[in-house]
Amino acid sequence: MIIGVGIDVVDVERFGESLARTPALGARLFTESEASRPLASLAARFAAKEALAKALGAPAGMHWHDAEIVSESTGRPTFSLRGSVAARAASLGVGSVHVSLSHDAGIASAVVVLESA
Template sequence: MIVGVGIDVVDVERFGESLARTPALRQRLFTPGEAGRPLASLAARFAAKEAVAKALGAPVGMAWHDAEVFSEESGRPYFVLRGTVLARAEQLGATSVHLSLSHDAGIASAVVVLEGGPSGTTLAK
């Protein structure tokens, strides 16, 4: 059962200008493991965090670092949820999170699907 869907798009150049204009933004939005990635990858990860927020119903007080994007060896992205984000996902009955990222032609995008399932399934990878 799907319990939430979110999508977001980010203009990569504009996002880069925001990071340059406000250097502290990088540390506020991204974990140390995410922060050193190339600009297009950062923009896609920001889109992912926005998309998961939308899938969760845009909860007040969501901490950006509580939704961290990793990549498998194959390149497939996945979330590790913790804290405020994990609590809201569990409140909605989500048991898994699906993530797709893309960046091309100056646009980064992300789609998130939260799925509920049988008891005992976990959001943790």
């Protein structure tokens, strides 16, 4: 059963300007391994975190580092949930988190689907 769905779109150039204008923003949004990725990939990861928050019902107190996008050996992106995000997902009965990332023509996007256990 589907528990939640979220989608988000990010303008890559504008996102890059925000990161440049506010240097601490990148460290607040991304884990160390995420932060080493190119700008378009960071924008897609931010979109995924926003989409996840929407799918979870936009819980207060969500920590960005508690939702990390990691890549499987095949390159497929997945979420590693911990702390505040894992607790919210557990309280909703989430068993699987599906994520799709894309970036092209200056736009990054992500879709997240939460499925019950």
